[in-house]
Amino acid sequence: MNRPSLLRGVDRAALAVALATRLRAAGVLVSADGPAEFVAALGVTARSRRDVYWAARLTLVTRAEDIPAFDEVFGYAFADAVRGVDPVSSKSRAAGRVSPAEGLSDAGGATVEGLPWLTRQTSMAGADTAETDSALAVPDVLPSRLRVRADQPFEAFDAADLRVIGDWLERTAPRWPQRRTRRREQSRRGRRIDLRQTMRASRTTGWEVVTLIRTRRRRRPRRIVFLCDVSRSMQPYVTVYLHLMRALAVRPRMARPEVFAFSTSLTRLTPALSHRSAEVALARANDRVADRYGGTHLGPAVADLVRGPHGSALRGAVAVIASDGWDADPPEVLERAMRRLRGRAERVVWLNPRAAATGFVPTAASMAAALPYCDVFLPAHSLTGLVELFDELAA
Structure with a gap:
């Protein structure tokens, strides 16, 4: 030709x-x-x-x-x-x-x-x-109809755009963090030599060691525990965060992620968001959260998660909390809960869409009490913010 x-x-x-x-x-x-x-x-x-x-x-x-x-x-x-x-x-x-x-x-x-x-x-x-x-650029894998709106807040998107964002989040989910296990696997770039496998391989070369079999620590996906505020002050961002939580739940290679929502009480959404259909999953989640768009009890919700039956899932996990920091309870309740949460989780990531405002200062007492226990504090109010969240989790 x-x-x-x-x-x-x-x-x-x-x-x-x-x-x-x-x-x-x-x-x-x-x-x-x-x-x-x-x-x-x-x-x-x-x-x-x-x-x-x-x-x-x-x-x-x-x-x-x-x-x-x-x-x-x-x-x-x-x-x-x-x-x-x-x-x-x-x-x-x-x-x-x-x-x-x-x-x-x-x-x-x-x-x-x-x-x-x-x-x-x-x-x-x-x-x-x-x-x-120097601003963060959004990868070309972003849906083409939304690339030019990467810096717009989620409250400006309609239902069709949010559905496209949900599909994109499901494809991007494999970039979640990993951890090293105690088991080892063969790798050409490994630092440790497996003597047993090296001697076994020398049987084919007259017991002369020609190839060194190297190993490295095996890596596994790290568990993520997602806690989302579904109160009225977070209403413009709840749909996107539900899509993000569903992206956690449907990944087959994730290490048993746990998804929770709270307003006045804590609700586990992992089974509801595990459905392959996004519409069905979101409908089930909305049905389970009976107190959505109500008041906010942030401190008791975090405390219930730590001391509840699913508190052991936080050990060695990445805890992601999506909330604007408003709380109807005293800040001491949230501070005690965050101290216990920080002692169990590997990393604590806080997503506050209000932090995207120019000159943002955590004036809310509960938000100020929780910040010392957070490793990463991001707005995650737009697609660019979500990409920054992915980079932090992958790091």
Whole structure:
């Protein structure tokens, strides 16, 4: 098979990612595996501009209403392209032409000027401003319809967007933390030599030791205990946190995660959220939590979790508490409960969506009493905040 000559010398992966980024910025719904399929299609048919057009349209466009926006972005990117190694944006600027996509902006707010055909570009949102902006970038695995809204609070999302976020959380859940066990397994990069297995392997080489069998400590997923505040002050974030708790419960490789919700009393939601259907799981969870959107008894809820029948699940686990810190009980109750919780858990992570406000200060007495016992304090009020939570848990 002859090598296609149209895109010779072009970084096809960078081309696919850049084109998908421009299409998403224009409002086109591009699937997560669309760029990979586009690269595969370019390897088969890329001899003419028409071939590239249909390869991109069939792999990157999933809705009929996105075709006009796709044609506009594609026409600007590949207009008057004579050589495959000639960036279109450079030719357009040299000729002094006005881009047909003028006014189109990407996720970082920069004006679209063309495709980086010769340089690799990271698949992160806001890649054009990655060198000047120190903010956390959201991976390209984020749903395309939500990438441009990564920094918006969850209270601005509708039910359909929350359902998409739930699916994304379920796919991202394998990034949860791990722990080292006492058992060992073979590994080429292990530091300890297994003498028994090394001598057994030397039987095939005349009892001459040729290969050293090395081992390392085996790793297992660390248990996560999630405690979510479902009181009225947390109402805009409860749905997303329920999706997050469901992502914990449905993972088959998780070390028996435990999920609890509280408002005026503590309720175990692990069996209800274990259903494969997100709608059924959330409906069951809402039915079990009879006191949702009511008052808040944060201190007694944490105390019930520590001294209850499921308190042993906290030993060596990562305890994640999602609450804004408001409590109807004295702060001394929460402080005593957090002291016992910190003595059992490996790490304590507190999610407070109110902490995203500029100049946030924990004025609530209960929140101030709990902070000394927390290892990580995050807002987790947006998709970017959830990605930061994943990085902290994976660390």
